[in-house]
Amino acid sequence: MILTITLNPTLDKFYWVDHLPLSLERAEEEILIRARKSSASAGGKGINVSIFLACMGVETVAMGFLAGHTGQIILRDLLEKGVTANFVWIEGENRTNVTIIEKGKEYHPVKIHEEGPRIPSHAQEIFLRKYRRMLKRTEYVVLAGAIPPGIPETVYEELTREAKGAGVKVVIHAGRRPLWEAVKVGPFFVKPDVREELMVGDMPVRTEEEIIAAGKRAVEYGCQACLISHHVTGDVLITPEGIWEYEAKVPLTAFKNLVGADDALVGGVLYRLTQGDQLTEAVRFGMAAAVASAEIEPKMCLSPAVIEHEMRTVEVQFKEGP
Amino acid sequence: MKARDLMRRDLTSVEPDTLIYEVVYLMEQSGLSTLPVVDEEGKLVGIITEHDLIHAALPEYFDMLHSISFLPNLNQIQKRLKEMAFKPVSEYMKEVTSVHLDDEDLHIADLLIRKRLKQIPVVDSEGHLVGVIRRIDILSRLIR
Numbered sequence: 067m068i069l070t071i072t073l074n075p076t077l078d079k080f081y082w083v084d085h086l087p088l089s090l091e092r093a094e095e096e097i098l099i100r101a102r103k104s105s106a107s108a109g110g111k112g113i114n115v116s117i118f119l120a121c122m123g124v125e126t127v128a129m130g131f132l133a134g135h136t137g138q139i140i141l142r143d144l145l146e147k148g149v150t151a152n153f154v155w156i157e158g159e160n161r162t163n164v165t166i167i168e169k170g171k172e173y174h175p176v177k178i179h180e181e182g183p184r185i186p187s188h189a190q191e192i193f194l195r196k197y198r199r200m201l202k203r204t205e206y207v208v209l210a211g212a213i214p215p216g217i218p219e220t221v222y223e224e225l226t227r228e229a230k231g232a233g234v235k236v237v238i239h240a241g242r243r244p245l246w247e248a249v250k251v252g253p254f255f256v257k258p259d260v261r262e263e264l265m266v267g268d269m270p271v272r273t274e275e276e277i278i279a280a281g282k283r284a285v286e287y288g289c290q291a292c293l294i295s296h297h298v299t300g301d302v303l304i305t306p307e308g309i310w311e312y313e314a315k316v317p318l319t320a321f322k323n324l325v326g327a328d329d330a331l332v333g334g335v336l337y338r339l340t341q342g343d344q345l346t347e348a349v350r351f352g353m354a355a356a357v358a359s360a361e362i363e364p365k366m367c368l369s370p371a372v373i374e375h376e377m378r379t380v381e382v383q384f385k386e387g388p
Numbered sequence: 389m390k391a392r393d394l395m396r397r398d399l400t401s402v403e404p405d406t407l408i409y410e411v412v413y414l415m416e417q418s419g420l421s422t423l424p425v426v427d428e429e430g431k432l433v434g435i436i437t438e439h440d441l442i443h444a445a446l447p448e449y450f451d452m453l454h455s456i457s458f459l460p461n462l463n464q465i466q467k468r469l470k471e472m473a474f475k476p477v478s479e480y481m482k483e484v485t486s487v488h489l490d491d492e493d494l495h496i497a498d499l500l501i502r503k504r505l506k507q508i509p510v511v512d513s514e515g516h517l518v519g520v521i522r523r524i525d526i527l528s529r530l531i532r
Contacts, residue, residue: 127399138419141398150397150518155417195403199430203516 068119068336069204069234070112071197071225072130074182074214075140075153076163078109078325078365086168086176102169107365108143109163111210111239111259114326114366118333118355120148121368124340127152127200131193131214133183134159152200154193158183165325173298173321185216197225201232206336209248210239210329222248239332252288257332260295277302278309278385291345293335298324299357301331302385303349309385310346314357316379326365331356333366334373346382353380391496392489394529395510395519401426404433404478411436411477424509424517425481431515434481437506444480445469486511489518497526 081101108117116128132141132153137160144151161180168176201207207229209222222238226248229236238248241259246267249256258266258280265271266280271294281292281304292304298321299314334355338348354376358367367373401424402411415421415438425434445468459465472480486509487496499508500523507522 133417145396145398148397150399152399155400155414157417199426199428202429 067125067127067204068116068206068208068340069200070116070119070126070128070208070210072110072112072128072211073185073217073221074161074212075108075110075113075130075132075137076161076180076182077106077136077139079106079162079164080104080323080325080363080365081164081166082169082363083166084169086166086171088176099166103363105364106139108140108147109326109365110212111329111332112208113140113144113149114329115208115210115239115333115336116149117144117147118330118366118368119337122333122337122370124337126150127204129153129193129197129200131156131183131185131189132160133157136160136162152196154189154196156183156185156189165323167323173318173324175324177325179212182212182214185214187216190217194228198228198232201229201234204229204232204234205340206235206237206254208237208239208332208336209253210237210332212240213244219243220247223251226251226253237332237336239329249284249289250287254290255335256284256289256292257328258292258294259328266294274302274311278304281309291349293331293349295328301349301353303346305345306388308387310349311383311385312349312353313381313383314353314379315381316357316361321360322363323365324360327356327360330359330366350377350380350382389493389529390489391487391491391493391510391519391521394493394496394525395521396525397519399430399517399519401517402436402477403427404476404481406477407474408441408477408480409473412441412473422507422520424484424520425477426517430517432484432486432509432511432517434477435484435509436477436481440480440482441469441472444472484509487521488513493526493529496521500526 082103083099083101113128116126119126127150129152133156161182164178166176209225222244226236236253237255238253239257245258269280271277271280277294284292285306293301295301301312303310331352334352335348338351355373358373358376400418421438423436427433445465507520510519512518
């Protein structure tokens, strides 16, 4: 079973518009944008990974904090998609993240992310008890996404320690300090989120050399694999056994919605690892899942056949040995 | 159809040492009127319902009269609820009827009707809570 942790779940709202005017031509006017299409679904990195895995037939449990009417919508969506839900309920309202996708500029969406509710300490204690209980039945745990108000940025470090103590492999799919504090404990697999800041820990990851240096540092801390995006269609995998470059030969203009593609990547890697694949091949499938997801309007491609077909676009190159 | 196909994979639950005020809070926030009780291993050990809490807060002679219309107000019930607030679920939870993942829908419907249950927990072969089946889950499936 694969456990995913989303401490700050979201209702992802998407609006597709023909034109997105971002400035007023006349000061007295207001901007009215009519959406050609819209959709809403449960989100947050860990939740997306769980949805992907459930649709691939992998048993998965999603944990985190739910609140209010938005929490009910998130829960309902998860249950309908076959994800087992084990959340702590708190007061307030879960966040809503809005993405506006303009026709012809699909690879440059406009995003508005809410902060999310404050998590009281008592709810954190309940969560930790549930987490420890679930670890006894878990093969992998995915710690993913933003940290909500009220929870310290060292939380992934603590959760990684707990999981490693229970013999569970840890996947970190997050960014900034929460990621790096956890990396120091030596999780199994790391997928840094570098959307907001091209940094991993205190190291920049703008060039391939910098990416490899950051990945090697993670491996020195005990990580078995660190996968860092070089650009939209290229990732670098750094492991103790060597370094591989992955490149999807797809033009940016083929992309319709990039939100969730990274989560499909992590889900794809885990899915194939549970099927017995080697890590390098699992990452190739993950890349194909990400590309297939970016090429459609829904958040993720959930068809194994389509993803298998997409694998022809992903090239892998062995770069250097240990 | 089997329990695994009918169940909601919702593991919202409490533990035997969860306090009653926490149970009420969870019921209010989650909108659930019935909560499974699980032990440290996640194994099902009981169930607590809104009805159990209301019944525990009512005067003992309620069972004879079947009404609270004789009470001048709700102060007496409020007082009892406040006394219960810091007591553990284990003092109020009931023995639970559960089904297994491969149990058939007819068996599950029979239990829900015969035992007048609103929902029934589903457990795996080791007794871990893995989901719940509500009456409405069966009704909505049958009416389609």
